[in-house]
Amino acid sequence: MSAQPTTVIVGAGFAGLATAYHLSLTTDRRVIVLEGSPRLGAHASGRNAGLLMQGLASSTWRQLVIASRRALVPHATAIGLQPTGSWLLGPAEFLETLRDPAVPSRLRSAESCREDHPLLRGTRFEAALETPSDAVVDPLRLLDFYAQKGRAIDLRLDSRVHSIEVLAGSPRFRLTTARGDVLADNLVNAAGAWANDLAQLVGSSPLPLTAFKRHLFHFRASKPTLPTPFVWDQQRNFYFRPANEEDWLFCIGDERPQEDLRETVDDSLRADVECVRRLDLPQLEDAVETAAWSCFRTKSSDGDPIVGWDPETAGMFWVAGLGGSGMSASWEIGRQAAELLRRRAEGTPSDAVSSLAPMRFG
């Protein structure tokens, strides 16, 4: 092991790679990322809907996404960011609560939206909140951006961590993977839906995290898609956007807590999808399903992300619970994580008071 202090990050999703990116640019630490899958984006980070949506009910998440969007826009070409804008549908009074003074938006009548969007003819809703600066991002390109644009990030795919030994001195951790052992001074737990399994390997208590399964579908209608804003019905909780020239990406907002973390498609859900298409989106009623998949949104018990030092195991740091906005908020979550890691390395004040710290769960 070189004398250079080493931070090992377990998990190469948005939590792990955004942290690695910022840490590599702001410290001299060696940054190694261990990913169990043979490719980037095999789980939630590569299988999500790609929506960058700022109109969120939680002000914590809203601020994380607003800051991230600002930082990501200059890299639009590299990350496939398309400024599509969004329309959130629902009662006008509720939509008002989603607005943020820093983000230009306006309320539109249902009638004018139905005229402008081919899929909304026949859909019932009171009003739409239009946010032109919302966008669609290519998740795989954003993951690749973080991995490539960091300074010499040592990304090791196909390196599932099987066991971790907590050592007495420095380095503090010995991680065993199928591709050999890795020593680390600090360990970042960015293992997504598997974060509590990783905590168990170092003997730390689990945090209140739950994995919720969600499905996405592609549907092909008789007419080609048009470049339109993404649409999210906030009342009935379904959303859609063009996926490519032929298919619409569609989600009914299903959210089932699950212990079995296999990303299978539950056939029973198709009846619910049919129901939403028939009642709420008649323009898609006869469209043909061309793809379906699922993955997990991992949420903490208070809904906020978990970013900070483990209260029990010295040297372990959590970046977990990225929920349903982990891609859009990744820049700012990674920046804040790297800042806390850097401060501890430099011996400057601890993050015990940070509102995102694991310590908040007592």
Ligand SMILES: Cc1cc2nc3c(=O)[nH]c(=O)nc-3n(C[C@H](O)[C@H](O)[C@H](O)COP(=O)(O)OP(=O)(O)OC[C@H]3O[C@@H](n4cnc5c(N)ncnc54)[C@H](O)[C@@H]3O)c2cc1C
């Ligand atoms: C259907 C769906 C749609 C979504 N749509 C959006 C959206 O439109 N916009 C948005 O912002 N967010 C969206 N999200 C949320 C977003 O995808 C997640 O918040 C984000 O991807 C979580 O990132 P992560 O790094 O925490 O987890 P992951 O992407 O799951 O990464 C964790 C990684 O850790 C690895 N790992 C675990 N254990 C080990 C181990 N022992 N050793 C080595 N590696 C290990 C795993 O292989 C995995 O790659 C969506 C999520 C879902 C499920």
